[in-house]
Amino acid sequence: MAKYPISHNGKKKLGEFFRDILSFHIPASKEKILLDPTCGRRYLWEEYTKPDLSGNTRLEEYGKVIFSDVKDYGQEIVSDVRSLKFNQQFDGIIYDPPYFFGYSGSDDPRREDYGDYVQTYDDLLEFMEIANERFPSWLKDHGKLIVKCADQYHTKERRFYPHHYTWIDKLTNFELIDMFIFIHHRMSPTAFQVKDRPCSVIMHTYFLVFKKAKNMIRNF
Numbered sequence: 001m002a003k004y005p006i007s008h009n010g011k012k013k014l015g016e017f018f019r020d021i022l023s024f025h026i027p028a029s030k031e032k033i034l035l036d037p038t039c040g041r042r043y044l045w046e047e048y049t050k051p052d053l054s055g056n057t058r059l060e061e062y063g064k065v066i067f068s069d070v071k072d073y074g075q076e077i078v079s080d081v082r083s084l085k086f087n088q089q090f091d092g093i094i095y096d097p098p099y100f101f102g103y104s105g106s107d108d109p110r111r112e113d114y115g116d117y118v119q120t121y122d123d124l125l126e127f128m129e130i131a132n133e134r135f136p137s138w139l140k141d142h143g144k145l146i147v148k149c150a151d152q153y154h155t156k157e158r159r160f161y162p163h164h165y166t167w168i169d170k171l172t173n174f175e176l177i178d179m180f181i182f183i184h185h186r187m188s189p190t191a192f193q194v195k196d197r198p199c200s201v202i203m204h205t206y207f208l209v210f211k212k213a214k215n216m217i218r219n220f
């Protein structure tokens with residue numbers, strides 16, 4: 001693996017790219033505890049969960065990774081992120097909540113995996129507020145937050161929403177320290193059916209890396 005990750009995935013698969021990002025920003029150590037409160041089927045963690053010949057996985061390179069999701073995918077905690085409570089702090093939080101709003105409003109081929117996007121724009125903003133308000137207290141001072149998010153072309157509204165920009169804007173208790181672009185390997189077959197398309201077909205996803213803003217350090 002390269003010493004430094006490159007800001008786009010090139011030909012790497014999602015799991016490989018995520019591993020580059022995570023291992024660079026939060027190098028593996030038995031001392032470190034991570035939280036993924038919207039873990040889903042853990043596609044991101046593919047490189048960490050596949051066993052080697054001795055049956056060990058790379059997840060074991062960290063002290064612990066706590067997986068939680070509102071749906072039961074067989075992970076350790078089944079909970080709405082809003083109801084989670086911890087009496088410990090983490091070295092890193094990986095946050096990948098539903099990234100669009102308005103059903104059938106996206107070009108994203110991966111919506112098959114997690115259902116259609118029935119949440120409202122306010123619901124999407126609430127996921128940002130949760131991160132901004134609650135995550136600083138869940139993170140150690142040196143801790144990092146990795147947000148996975150995407151922009152959206154809303155077909156019905158015929159409007160482009162630069163959600164990644166909104167994320168950066170709303171996370172006022174954090175400072176953006178890095179940004180990566182994952183270029184999708186496949187495209188929605190319906191994306192080109194939009195008549196007089198007012199913006200390009202969105203073919204990428206972001207990984208935004210934050211640290212706590214200075215005024216948040218040791219406030220908890």
Ligand SMILES: C[S@@+](CC[C@H](N)C(=O)[O-])C[C@H]1O[C@@H](n2cnc3c(N)ncnc32)[C@H](O)[C@@H]1O
Binds near residue numbers: 041043
């Ligand atoms: C984009 S998917 C996450 C994909 C995941 N990172 C992976 O690697 O497979 C979004 C996840 O957020 C979960 N989710 C939605 N609302 C939630 C909530 N209020 N609290 C916790 N998880 C939630 C969904 O069940 C879904 O698994």
